[in-house]
Amino acid sequence: MPNRIPEAAIHAIIEAGRRMAERNWVPATAGNISVRLPGDRVAITRSGFHKAHLSADAVMAVDLHGAPEDPALRPSAETGLHCGIYRAFPDTRAVVHGHSIANTVLSRRAGDTIRLEGYELLKVLPGLDTHAAAVALPVLDNDQDIPRLQAAVEARWARMAAPALPAYLIRGHGIYVWGPDMDAALARLEGLEFMLACKMAAISLGGSDP
Template sequence: MTAISFPEARRQIVAVGRWLDGKGWAPATSGNYSVRLDDGSFAVTVSGRHKGRLGEEDVMRVSADGASLDGKKPSAETALHLAIYRLFPEAGAVLHSHSPDSVGLSRAVAGDGFTFTGHEMLKALPGNPTHDASVVLPIVDNSQDMAVIDGAITPALLAAGAPPAYLIRSHGLYGWGRDMAEAERVIEAIEFMVATERAERSFRA
């Protein structure tokens, strides 16, 4: 885990918002990002802001129970970020993207997970040193109640071999890492594998 200062977290979150928007993975005002801070609080994106046009004033601080520490309004999904930090004390950053491919996969696939097998990009996931593996990306149904999503996804996240990521059906992808760089790598690797799976199916059609 890497815990950093609030000014550095703001810079990282502004930069990652521009990166994800440039990829087409943060349409409209979708997505939310967070970083664990060195004082025990968390930096998160303010609710309703376009992630490709974030300024440092669009990043706020919340306590470990989600209370605003500076009077600004966090995203309702902040609760899902904090749940990840509680489950995984080594997590230092959490990202939530909304790519068309990942959302489309979550809508097209029935059941509670999608299996990636033999992808070279599996080696980008923490703790997975080989492409010669199968990794199941958990999928959970969407809800306006974050506690419902948290309760439904937690068992899958704690299962042996689970990746540091999951999909919310018809909504988007959550991924995390020990720091922002690792969280970015997880998101990019999974988005790449999802896009590859889609391309493979189109070639076979």
């Protein structure tokens, strides 16, 4: 019999889904949300549920390699990417993934990074305490083969100066953001989405954004 998922983890996932849906970052059944549990377990949204109105039965448990505890349940298609983040960054306790207009449009136009510079909200990222900073958000090509995409993510992390930013974009698809708890992951997501929306607005006005 599968172990129960702690109530707090289910609540955190349901609330995160509601918050992301309010911002229009999880259209249709897009996006997925997970929480790291004790004992190398991960609670994650099941495939096919709208994130605006998740309930406890929309959340299931997998191991750190994405294998479901209950084989009758199908986890989110991108579970392997969540698990890859938890394996690479053991302090991570929450991962959120959304498909916003800004992250979709900008990642389609980008090279292999998107530069964010001079924004006050850069301070939401770990280790940054001033707007006078710049970060290069990694952009990976989209791939329906999740193990192959995860291998590309790991290859990119290996090339990045440590510590890696707790976020990456998938081209024309969406963003992954993580943190030491759900509040931190959501704050980082909101900060990054705000900066990406600003960048898109600047470009729409015919200007440039460094």
